[in-house]
Amino acid sequence: MTGELLLSALGVVGMLLFLTVTTFALVWIERKFLGHIQMRLGPMRTGYHGIMQPVADALKLLFKEDFIPGSSDRLIFWLAPLAVFVPAFLIWVSIPFTKELVIRNLDMGIFYIVAVSVVSIIGLVMAGWGSANKYALLGGARAAAQLISYELPLIMVILSVVMLSQSLDLKTIVEKQAVIPYVLLQPLGFLIFLFASLAEVGRTPFDIPQAESEVVGGPFVEYSGIRWSIFFLAEYVNTFAVGVLGALLFLGGWNWPLLPPIIWILVKSYFLVLVIFWMRATFPRLRIDQLMSLAWKVLLPLAFLNILIVGAHQFYRWPAWSLSLISLVVVLAVGYRLRWRRIAGTSRLGLSLATERRLANDRTP
């Protein structure tokens, strides 16, 4: 009993260290990667190719003045970073890296992760409200709306993975993918997962709560120094969590031949994180109404369709290739439709221009 507790405590400390180092690595990778995409070098001065830049940034943040605006609600202002940070780290308790390397594997692992990560939305709302700043309040409201909306397609698509593997246990889900990773069985599900989880962590095409040009940083306007860096840490930890969960749920986790499992899971997770950074460099920010219609009119129906397809596949015991074929056909059909609408002079979300105009007119009171 005591030994087990001690081992768990050791695991938690190890995980905290690992996540901090990962955040430093991600910050450096993101800045270099974005730099090279935009034909510049990125940080170069601190260490070899700027490798110490995250450390320098962290030191700068630590030594900044800890400023709390006078009209803010001090208690909530103080609690908000913790309310974001704690759930972001709590989910790692049950994320397995390999068959053995997990602090505490739960038989409802993925369900636990989904439930706990929802709580961090409250932290963003608290930050927005507690700052007593109009932009922060707007940003907090946007964050709540966006995160609740994208929670639905995300949960639905995770549910379809659970239906395929017949288990909520992440280890079992990975073991079921020993031969074929689920990304090949349901490319549609993988794409929905990628977009919805991007919106969940608020990375760039979906960083509407923070949108600098509209709400000047959203819930974090009034935060600086160490408090702001807690939000920042949580954001990168969550981004990495999306990478690891994507690898576990769709890319077959740690099973692939030749290299040891821990290397494979890290390679797959970092690959997904790089895709997320790449999207940040490529796409402009969506508008808030585009964001909402993407969630409710495109992703959610597709997620339901995905569940129907998987359900029919499981019930009638169709062969595996039929599932991937149907899923691929749906992806191609949706992609073709969006492209065709775009060529025919429409908005990015595939609403026709007439619909857009009608919506715009209706909105004015």
Place this chain on the structure above:
Amino acid sequence: MNITIAIFFVIGIIALVGALGVVASRNVVYSALFLLLSLIMVAGLYILLYADFLAIVQILIYGGAIVIVIFFALMLTRTREMPLRLDNPKKPWAIVASLAAFALLATTTALTHWKILVTTPERVSYQVLGRTLFTQWAVPFEIASILLLVALVGAIVIARPGGRE
């Protein structure tokens, strides 16, 4: 066993303090936060009772969704310019009513002969839960689903642009 009882008391007292805070605090936002505290502590009680599925559902639905919706409503309807003070001249009546309700519940609890379970409760897996939910309790489940569907359709009708023509 004693550790379990100690944990039970700690969690229970925090849950009660949270519940008291919901009604006693004069700021609506603080009330919502106290509600969150209380609900999460109730999830802790579920874990002590080996009902971990229920505990996670509690956190997901009450801790997450419900409290967020309450916050959202607060943020959209009241701003800093409007007073957030919760106070009411009918406070004595409220105290009397809640004391009466408490007395009723307390006497019922004290008078009931509870069957005391000697063995430690067994953990019910979510597979068993799911199976009973979709076989034995299929009809209530479907009725609840229809209720939620109606609520969804209603929300869409209200929110539809140009719906008031």
